[in-house]
Amino acid sequence: MTTLTTNTDRPRQGDFVKRLPGLVHTLGPAIILLALLILATAMSDVFLSTRNVFNVLRQSAGIGLMSVGMLFVILTRGIDLSVGSVAALGSVIAAVWVQDYGTGIALGAAIAVGAGCGLLSGGLIAFLKLPPFVTTLAVMTIARGLALIASNGQPIRMGAAGEMITEFGVGRLGMVPYPVILMIAVFVAAGLVLKFTRFGRMVKAVGSNAEAVRLSGISISRYQISVYVISGALAALAGVVSTSRTGIGSATISVGAELDAIAAVVIGGASLLGGRGGAINTFIGVVILGVIANLMNLANVPGYHQQVFMGAIIIGAMLLQYGTSALKR
Numbered sequence: 001m002t003t004l005t006t007n008t009d010r011p012r013q014g015d016f017v018k019r020l021p022g023l024v025h026t027l028g029p030a031i032i033l034l035a036l037l038i039l040a041t042a043m044s045d046v047f048l049s050t051r052n053v054f055n056v057l058r059q060s061a062g063i064g065l066m067s068v069g070m071l072f073v074i075l076t077r078g079i080d081l082s083v084g085s086v087a088a089l090g091s092v093i094a095a096v097w098v099q100d101y102g103t104g105i106a107l108g109a110a111i112a113v114g115a116g117c118g119l120l121s122g123g124l125i126a127f128l129k130l131p132p133f134v135t136t137l138a139v140m141t142i143a144r145g146l147a148l149i150a151s152n153g154q155p156i157r158m159g160a161a162g163e164m165i166t167e168f169g170v171g172r173l174g175m176v177p178y179p180v181i182l183m184i185a186v187f188v189a190a191g192l193v194l195k196f197t198r199f200g201r202m203v204k205a206v207g208s209n210a211e212a213v214r215l216s217g218i219s220i221s222r223y224q225i226s227v228y229v230i231s232g233a234l235a236a237l238a239g240v241v242s243t244s245r246t247g248i249g250s251a252t253i254s255v256g257a258e259l260d261a262i263a264a265v266v267i268g269g270a271s272l273l274g275g276r277g278g279a280i281n282t283f284i285g286v287v288i289l290g291v292i293a294n295l296m297n298l299a300n301v302p303g304y305h306q307q308v309f310m311g312a313i314i315i316g317a318m319l320l321q322y323g324t325s326a327l328k329r
Contacts, residue, residue, distance in 0.1 A: 265282050
């Protein structure tokens with residue numbers, strides 16, 4: 001007896017080929033990281049040493065915290081150029097307040113000031129409909145100016161009053177530095193929020209189709225404001241982490257850090273058009289930037305040359321992400 005095979009019974013030839021761009025886009029950050037790890041291991045014997053690996057992660061902690069906030073903002077089709085300056089302001093506030101009010105109040109004040117900067121940006125964007133790029137550029141200038149005013153343009157040593165903060169910056173739990181634990185905890189929390197909470201789903205929905213959300217009777221303003229508040233608070237916390245490593249509050253730290261945070265989010269596959277991105281791939285993007293910087297240091301690449309190589313690698317990563325998206329269309 002002959003069994004007839006219908007078209008639906010046959011394997012769909014070309015299905016895998018059609019899905020390939022999507023797979024490459026999803027797995028792109030992991031592919032890039034794997035390639036960099038292989039290259040770095042081949043170029044340096046010390047790259048995979050425990051000390052160097054945790055050193056890379058420790059140095060990436062500040063950018064990692066900023067990148068989480070930037071991810072939330074970009075998911076709503078926004079941008080936050082103020083995070084580097086807000087980190088500097090948080091650094092200065094923590095260093096000044098810890099001497100008079102102690103660690104807890106100083107930390108809370110720094111985060112509150114960062115959240116306030118985010119509230120200012122979010123409010124102007126949500127209620128006055130100002131462009132995020134220009135708005136956060138203005139807040140970037142304001143925050144850096146306030147940091148310079150508060151510090152009189154001079155580094156501020158925390159001294160003995162900031163001992164708990166500096167111990168956090170150099171301390172470890174077992175072999176893992178405390179800043180790395182904090183960064184991973186924030187990424188895990190962000191991943192859970194985006195995947196399992198209504199807030200996370202609405203943040204993505206606002207970025208995907210804000211008009212549809214509005215027509216559903218849901219106010220998008222509170223979500224827009226919320227993501228900028230999150231970004232500002234995490235940026236200030238990143239500034240405190242930077243201060244914890246040096247024991248010095250400075251208004252000149254994190255210059256250009258906003259570009260690194262944006263790069264990490266985009267390398268991680270998030271779309272600048274909003275609605276697409278995740279915490280895991282953003283974390284991989286942060287690690288990719290850290291590995292690139294560390295690899296160039298180990299290879300004794302001069303500082304100015306490093307900027308050229310970093311930019312070229314970021315462009316390559318973006319081509320991989322957006323090129324595969326074009327193939328899908």
